Amino acid sequence: SSYCSAALHTVLCINVMVFSLIEPRKWFTVNGRQRLCHPLPSLGVGHMWVQIMFKTSGGRRPKKKMYYRVNDLDRVMELQKKPSLILRLKSIIQSQRKQCVLLRDLEKEVGFVQKWNFMGIIEKYPTIFRVTGGNGTPPMVMLTEKADKIALEEDEARAQMEPILVKNLRKLLMLSVDCTLPLETIQLIENDLGLPNDFRQWLIPKYPQFFSVKDVNGRTSLQLENWDSFLAVTAREERLACEGVLTSKEKVRVLKDGNYFGPFSFQMHYPAGFRPNMNYLKEVQKWQKMEFPSPYLNAKRFELADPKAQKRVVAVLHELLSLTMEKRIHCCRNHRS
Numbered sequence: 024s025s026y027c028s029a030a031l032h033t034v035l036c037i038n039v040m041v042f043s044l045i046e047p048r049k050w051f052t053v054n055g056r057q058r059l060c061h062p063l064p065s066l067g068v069g070h071m072w073v074q075i076m077f078k079t080s081g082g083r084r085p086k087k088k089m090y091y092r093v094n095d096l097d098r099v100m101e102l103q104k105k106p107s108l109i110l111r112l113k114s115i116i117q118s119q120r121k122q123c124v125l126l127r128d129l130e131k132e133v134g135f136v137q138k139w140n141f142m143g144i145i146e147k148y149p150t151i152f153r154v155t156g157g158n159g160t161p162p163m164v165m166l167t168e169k170a171d172k173i174a175l176e177e178d179e180a181r182a183q184m185e186p187i188l189v190k191n192l193r194k195l196l197m198l199s200v201d202c203t204l205p206l207e208t209i210q211l212i213e214n215d216l217g218l219p220n221d222f223r224q225w226l227i228p229k230y231p232q233f234f235s236v237k238d239v240n241g242r243t244s245l246q247l248e249n250w251d252s253f254l255a256v257t258a259r260e261e262r263l264a265c266e267g268v269l270t271s272k273e274k275v276r277v278l279k280d281g282n283y284f285g286p287f288s289f290q291m292h293y294p295a296g297f298r299p300n301m302n303y304l305k306e307v308q309k310w311q312k313m314e315f316p317s318p319y320l321n322a323k324r325f326e327l328a329d330p331k332a333q334k335r336v337v338a339v340l341h342e343l344l345s346l347t348m349e350k351r352i353h354c355c356r357n358h359r360s
């Protein structure tokens with residue numbers, strides 16, 4: 024023990040010398056006596072007061088963040104990849120003058136990496152894509168006769184979908200502040216909304232009574248020309264009305280998972296492994312029963328700090344998803360959440 028004390032004493036003396044060279048020392052009163060030591064926190068060892076160097080992380084070490092995979096979402100995204108490639112290749116073929124694409128030129132259209140994904144699609148779906156060539160003729164890909172016939176029916180399907188697309192586009196503008204949205208914002212989700220790539224050229228000019236294109240703060244924006252109160256009804260309200268929830272006067276009990284089939288409730292699902300306690304469920308039940316303003320009311324009228332306004336944000340997102348073709352929106356155009 025005497026050897027350890029001597030060694031510790033030597034180390035502490037060296038520390039004192041180092042600190043005296045690095046930073047000026049100051050006099051401090053310790054137990055009524057003046058002590059010369061470093062101005063930072065010190066530790067008394069025997070008759071000496073010296074600085075102890077230590078590292079700090081600035082607080083507690085952050086816990087490791089846990090991520091949970093949603094298998095159903097992964098499965099949906101995986102199923103979405105193949106149809107998107109098929110539709111992309113179909114559009115490329117139809118955009119060509121001869122309705123075919125040379126395989127060697129496919130890389131120019133989609134890039135070197137994506138080219139091999141498209142080659143796999145061509146090989147896997149011979150009922151959709153037909154490869155011809157040989158005997159000195161470069162191989163090329165085109166639509167099969169059956170696929171070409173189905174593709175020709177797209178114009179008819181588009182005509183039938185047009186009233187629905189116009190209605191959903193009007194509702195989307197009614198959800199926005201001042202009933203105006205930048206065109207580039209709409210174009211980011213045009214496929215999710217079911218809008219064709221050229222909707223600005225062929226759809227908007229056909230309905231001047233509903234839409235107008237204007238410059239708002241230097242951005243080309245789509246503006247709603249008139250408000251329709253009959254459209255200011257959410258898909259959630261329509262569903263609850265069909266189920267009789269809005270008109271029912273019966274007392275509805277809250278389920279153990281916090282779901283409550285009332286006029287202001289949302290169906291909730293918890294991630295795998297999550298087990299809410301009773302206090303958490305009580306707060307969920309309170310939130311489920313809380314009223315909130317309509318998503319179609321102007322957001323400028325509400326304070327975001329208001330719990331009802333915060334719940335209204337959930338209703339806005341819920342209504343926005345109901346306007347999409349698959350009840351979901353990609354985070355980016357190339358399968359970004």
